[in-house]
Amino acid sequence: MEQVSQRIPLIDAAEKLTGRLRFAADMTLPGLLHGAFLFSPRAHARIVEVDPAGALAVSGVIGVWWHANTPQNSYNSSIWFAGQKALADERMFPPVVRHMGDRVAVVLAETEAIARAAVTRIVVSFEDLPAILTPEPTVAHAVAAAGVEEAIYPDPVEQVHFTHGDPDAAFARADHVTEAVVYTPRSHHCAIEPHVCVAWPEPGGRVAIHSPCQSVYAVQAVVAQALGIAADRLHVTKAPIGGSFGGKAEPILEPICALLAERTGRPVRIAFNRHETFTATRTRAASRGKMRIALACDGRILGRETDVTVDIGAYCTGGNYLPGSMLQRLVRLYAVPAERYRGRAVYTNTLPTGAFRGYGSPQIHALGEIVLDLASREMGLDPVAVRARNIVTPGALEPWQGLSLGNARGADCLHRGAEAFDWTRRRSAASGRGRFRTGVGMAAATHINGCFPGEDEATTATLRLTPEGRIELTCALHDLGCGSDTTLAQIAAEVLGLRAADIRITPADTDTCPYDLGTRASRMTYIAGEAVRLAATALAAAIVDTGGQALNAARSEIRLRGGQIEAPHRAITFADLAAWLSVRGTDTPSATHTHRATANPGSYAAHFAEVEVDTLTGHIRVRDYLAAHDIGRAINPMLVEGQIYGGIQIGMGYALYEDAAVDPKTGRMRADSFTRYTLVNAPEMPPIRILLVEEGEATGPFGAKAVGEIATIPVAPAVVNAVNHALETRLTELPLLPERVLDALGQGSSS
Amino acid sequence: MKLTLRINGSVVEQDADPLARLSEFLRQVLGLTGLKEGCCEGECGACTILMDGAPVHACLTLIFQAHEREITTVEGLGDAGVLTDLQAQFAGAGAVQCGYCTPGIIMSAEGLLRSTLTPSDEEIRHALAGNICRCTGFETIVRAVAAEAARRCEAGC
Secondary structure, three states: OOOOOOOOOOOOHHHHHOOOOOOHHHOOOOOOEEEEEEEOOOOOEEEEEEEOHHHHOOOOEEEEEEHHHOOOOOEOOOOOOOOOOOOOOEOOOOOEEOOOOOEEEEEEEOOHHHHHHHHOOOEEEEEEOOOOOOOOOOHHHHHHHOOOOOOOOOOOOEEEEEEEOOHHHHHHOOOEEEEEEEEEOOEOOOOOOOOEEEEEEEOOOEEEEEEOOOOHHHHHHHHHHHHOOOHHHEEEEEOOOOOOOOOOOOOOOHHHHHHHHHHHOOOEEEEOOHHHHHHOOOEEOEEEEEEEEEEOOOOOEEEEEEEEEEEEEOOOOOHHHHHHHHHHHHOOOEOOOOEEEEEEEEEOOOOOEOOOOOOOHHHHHHHHHHHHHHHHHHHOOOHHHHHHHHEOOOOOEOOOOOOEOOOOOHHHHHHHHHHHHOHHHHHHOOOOOOOEEEEEEEEEEEEOOOOOOOOOOEEEEEEEEOOOOOEEEEOOOOOOOOOHHHHHHHHHHHHHOOOHHHEEEOOOEOOOOOOOOOOOOOOHHHHHHHHHHHHHHHHHHHHHHHHHHHHOOOHHHOEEEOOEEEEOOEEEEHHHHHHHHHHOOOOOOEEEEEEEOOOOOOEEEEEEEEEEEEOOOOOEEEEEEEEEEEOOOOOOHHHHHHHHHHHHHHHHHHHHOOOOOEOOOOOOEOOOOOOOOOOOOHHHOOOEEEEEEOOOOOOOHHHOOOOOOHHHOOHHHHHHHHHHHHHOOOOOEOOOOHHHHHHHHHHHHHO | OEEEEEEOOEEEEEEOOOOOEHHHHHHHHOOOOOOOOOOOOOOOOOOEEEEOOEEEEHHHOEHHHHOOOEEEOHHHOOOOOOOOHHHHHHHHHOOOOOOOOHHHHHHHHHHHHHHOOOOOHHHHHHHOOOOOOOOOOOHHHHHHHHHHHHHHHHOOO
C-alpha cells in the first residue's frame, strides 16, 4: 500500500512548526472585548448580594454580568446533541455557588488587563452553606444539600449494579481470595493551550462561536440550552486545538462568551490563564475501588466483586455515565464467569469532573490490574501467566451488553510483550537489599472503539474532486493534535491513488458539516475512518466512470494510481479530469457516505515497566518500558507510536506525581499551577520500545482499531506493580508520592 | 519609555511599558503569535525565544531586559512558511502533535544546537526540561534534535 501503513508526517506539520497556525488566543478582531471572571472563594454558599459598582467605575469596563442579569436556564455541559437526556444542574452564573472556582460574575472590558483588574473590585457577600468535600456516599450527603436549592442534588447521582453468574459460589469454591482497595487521584489534563473562546455577532441575529472544542455540535447544543435559544442561531466553528485529552470536551466558556457577544454586539474573547484552567474547568474523577478476586490454584479467575465510588464534583456533567463506563471496560478484559459490580458516582462541593483520556478506564483498570497483581504474588504465580490464562479470546462476547469483542488480541500483546521485554528473567532477578531496589511490573488493559451501542454511532463524510484536482473532505472533524486528519487523509488517499497531502480537510463547522458526535470515545480512526474509506470508495467509482469517458476507456481498464487516472497507454491527472469536466459545464464528482457502526471491538495492550526505587528518599525512576498494542492495523505507525509515547508520559504522571487533590478542610485545590502539579518532563522519560500487533479487525478501515486512549490506560498499574515488586509492598494509593513509598516501607519493617 | 529591540533581524523602536512581559509585547503589539503564553510563570516554555542566541522564557522577561538585545522568535528562524532543517527533522520524526508547545520547543532545541553540535541524549533532555509537551512523551523530539545535531556536524556547521 502506498499511503496506509506508511510513516507520513502530519499534513499540517509545517503550519505548527513555523508557528503560523493561528490558535484562538492568537486571533485579533476589530473591536474585540475581553472577559474575565470572578470565581467563588467558597466551597458552597448562597450569593446574598453582588455589588458591581467598583468594577463599573473602572475606565474601559463595558459591563458586569452575574446571576441576576443573565439567563438562569439550567443546562448540562456534557450533552452531545439537542434534547439529549441529562441532569441539567449547571447555570452560567448560579445563585448558589457549589465549589471553589464556581462562576460568580464576569467583567467585560476593552482589554484583558482592565477586565482582570476590575474583577477584583466587585463586592460579593456570601452566606456559607455546609460543604461536602470528601466522596463518602452517605445519607448525610443528601441531607446536607437538601433544601439549599430546589434543584436536583440526588446522591449518589448514579448507581450501577450488575451481576453475572454466581459470585457467591465462586468465592465459596475459590482456592485463593485477594481483596484490596485502590485509590486513584483527581488528575488534570494540562493541555498546553489554556481554555479560550471567541464569539462575535453574525448577520441575522446569529452568534458565531470559534473555540478549540471536541465537537462543534456539542458546543451548539450546550450553548443553545444555556441561552434558551434555537440551535441554528449559533454558528460554531472549530479552532485549532492546542491539546485537549478530554479537557475541552465540555463547553465551559462558550455559553458566556456567546451571551456577551449577543448582548454587546461586539466580538468577545475569554481566555483562562493557567491557574483558571486548573481550578475552573474539569478534571478526571478520583476513585476509590474495592475489589475481591476469587481464583483457582492454577490462576483461573473464578469470580470477582467490585465496588467503586467516583467523586464527580459539584455538577453532574457526564459524571453519571462513569459507573457504567467503568463496568463496560472492566468486563471486556478477562473472561470472568461470575461477576458482581456496584458503581456509584457522588457529588461533592469540588471542581466538576469530566472526560480525560479513557473516561473511567484508567481508574477501573488501575483497580483491576493492581489487585490481580497482588493476587498473583500471594499465590506465587507469574503475573503474565495469570493474565494470559484469563484474557478474552478473539470473538468472545462480553457479559454486560452481549457484544462481540472482535479480533481481540490481548493474548498476543502479553506473549510478544513478555518475550521482547525478557520478562521471565527480569522478573526473577533479585531486586537487591540496598538503598536502590529495582523491580519489574506489567499490566494489561482494554478500551472501546466508539460509542456503539450507547449512542447512534455514525459519521457522514463527503469527498469532492475540486477544480484544482485535489480532494476536499467535508466532515465535522476535530483533530485534537493526535493526527486524525492525517490518518483520515491517508485512508482517502489510499483508495483514490493520491497522497495524503492531496486531501484538503475543512475544519468542523455547524453551517457546512453534517452532524457528528465529535472526537471522543476513541472513535476517529475506527468510525470516521471507515466513513471516509467508504466515501472514498464511492468517489473512486465516480472518478473511474468520468475518467473512462475522458479517456475513452472501459471502466474495467481504469486504475487510479499516483495521482492519475490510468487506462492502458494513456492517463490524465486528477487536475486534467477536473478541467475536462469544467469546460463541459459538468460538476466534478463527489460522494457522501454515512457509516453507522454495528460493532464495538476492543483494543488491547500490555505494558511492561522496570523501576528503580530509592528507599532513602522514596523517589521512583522508571528505567525501561515496553508497550505492546493490539491496533488491528496501524494506518500510520509513526502517529500510533506518538500516541503511545505520549500516553506513557501521562500515565507515568498518574502513577507517580500528578494529584489535583482538593483540601478536605477548605475545598481548595492544592495543585493550581504547573509549579504545584508535577508532570513528567523529558529527563524523566525512560527508553521506550513499542510492539504493534497488527492482526486486523474486520469492521475497521483497512483493519484498524483505536489507540489514542488505551495508550495511557495500562501505564499506571504497570508502574505501581513494578514498585510493589521492587519493594514487596502493597502500595495501592496513587500517585506513589515519596512519602507514601516511605510510609509503606516503614510499615513493612515495623510489621 | 523608548526602547530599541532587534527582533528577527529588524530594529524596532517602540514606546512601551518597560515592565510589561516581553511575551505579551511580542504577541500583542508585534503580532508574533508563534510563541504562546501557556502559564506566564516560566514553567511550560511555550514562550521560549532566543535572546542573543540563548533560549529564554519571554513570559519571565520584561521588555527593558530586551533593550538593545538580539531577539529571535520562531518567525525569524527561516523564510516564511519554509521549514528549517531542524523543523523538517521534527516533521519527519513525528515530533509534533497538537503544535501548541512546538515553537517553544523548536527555540529551545535551536538554542541548544547553537551551543553544541554533539549533545548526548541526556543533554538534549535537560535542555528541554524547561518545556512541557503533553502530547509526545518527548521521545520523538529528542530523536529529531539528535538527528539535526548529527546533520549539522556532518555538514560542518
